Amino acid sequence: MPPDPAPTTRRAVSQLDPRIEAATGHDVDTLWGHRDRGFLDETHTELVDRHRELAVAETSVTFYRTLLNRLSSGEYPIDAAWFERIDRTVNQMEEAADARDDAAQRVLAALAPIEAAARSAPRSGEQQITAADQAALLAIAGGAKLHEHLLTSRLSVTCASGTRIPYAHLQRLHSAGLVDIDTTHPVHAGQPVSLTDTGRAALAASRRPQLAQASPSAPRPGAWPSAPAQRR
Secondary structure (H helix, E strand, O other): OOOOOOOOOOOOOOOOHHHHHHHHOOOHHHHHHHHHHOOOOHHHHHHHHHHHHHHHHHHHHHHHHHHHHHHOOOOOOOOHHHHHHHHHHHHHHHHHHHHHHHHHHHHHHHHHHHHHHHHHOOOOOOOOOOHHHHHHHHHHHOOEEEEEOOOOOOEEEEEOOOOEEEHHHHHHHHHOOOEEEOOOOOOOOOEEEEEOHHHHHHHHHHHHHHHHHHOOOOOOOOOOOOOOOOOO
16 A cells, blocks of 8 residues: 555635634734734734644644545555554544644634624724724725835835824724725735724714814804893
8 A cells, every 4th residue: 555645734724714704804814924924913913823723733634534535435455454544544533633623722712802802892883982093093084005015014004194003003993893904905005994884983973072062052042142241
């Protein structure tokens, strides 16, 4: 019998990929790329590192499953060597599956705080935002693009007003559903960033009290003035 082939190194797709993408707002390949460039915060970095371990474990499980299918396809004679190889492959796949399950639990542990933050983020149209978020949303409302610096590979948002917004701040706004990033454009050419309906509503709600204070209410017709008029 020929020796066992070596496992492939292409990234395996796990059952947790859709859940990760839903919680982070990015596809897995983008997260891996951001991890390599140092763009992620500590929480997301931990998630990507654990997910890479899961991908390796998934690759091993797929490899041994494919090998079992090949051994049972009728290509090899049913002899003592075949039974020995079947037993060895089953044991190896069982170990790989256990390692995969352990890796999946570590991914879930790393994903838990990110999902909790996403669930706790206000979903109403008039969610409260900080002063820094308000300033960023105002700048983005006038036009903004996400750019990657050609020399440093750092990401940042450049607004039409000249304001620059750090990528970490953009991630928070995006995770809260306040802004949208048009990923159909290459990042080195600039990806347009715009406010979502939620972002526009939050920005309007944050400015409403200030507008009410800035403009004094006019007296109703027929009402007495607040101070008596000065007589000559």
